[in-house]
Amino acid sequence: MARPSSPDGDAAVAKPPANHDGAEAVGFGVSDAMRRTAPINALDPTPAEATLRATPAPGSWWWERLLRMLFALPNFITLFVLLIAWQFASKVWLPRIDPQMAVLMPAPSTIAVTAAGMIASGELFHHLMASLKREAVAFLFASTAIPLGIMMGWWRVVYDQVNPIMEILRPIPPLAWIPLSILWFGIGDEQNQFIIFLGIFFPILVNTIVGVKNIDPILVRAARSLGASERRLLTRIVFIGALPQIITGVRIGLGVGWMALVAAELVGANSGLGFVINDARSMLRTDIIIVGMLAIGLIGLSIDAAILVLGRRLLPWSLALRK
16 A cells, blocks of 8 residues: 655655653654653652752761761770779789889879879970971981982982992991980980981981882883983982882881980980980889870871871872872
């Protein structure tokens, strides 16, 4: 049977069937797309409602932090048990068996009271700032290990000339330099800063050399093939590529320098946390000694955590710093 023709002689285009609600579909493809993108449920949120729901309510950040702290409490069970045992031994057990030993082993409650008094009087803050100042000044001088390490790791002739000297000096503990440093600089900040410098310098130097030597040679060849100059190659490829290892060296160096600082202050300073510990020893104030030790540990932990956070912010692409 012949197909009906339109008045102009062309074949008529068949209309698609109307949908169930009486509205004609524009086309099969458009109708299918509309059915695929139509909401399954009339109660589904609109994009604006979804955005509002995704936006955190005011104060939710603090609530999340509080929940994380609550979930982390089981990790401190051992610490709480040790503190309770320490309190019992210092207040109950030791006074019965050896009263003199009880004086030399203060309870955590006594240490907390002493720490609060030192903080309120400003004494602890004064000595803490003196130690941090020495650490910061020594770190500025020890930062010269970064360009030296880059040169040693990049140019073989520099490495061959400097490495024997560094390998002779590096195994010498910083504390072994204390007698000479007192004769050279006297008792004061310069002597302490020199000891800290020795503790920070060599970890940064070694890690910088390792970081430069571990750079992928393909990156170096690619930069040179694109016409990069030697200066641009060192600043854009070598330095940035070795930066994760340099930050690791800074973390290790500041930790070693912080320990060397306290040791130097024990024998050659009139301020600082090491001086506080040594001065309290002469007065049998073991509570002050422990307060000084706790301050040293907490500040060292804070310095290490701050460097790690800074490294993750500056180098989000580094897998080593994200672990």
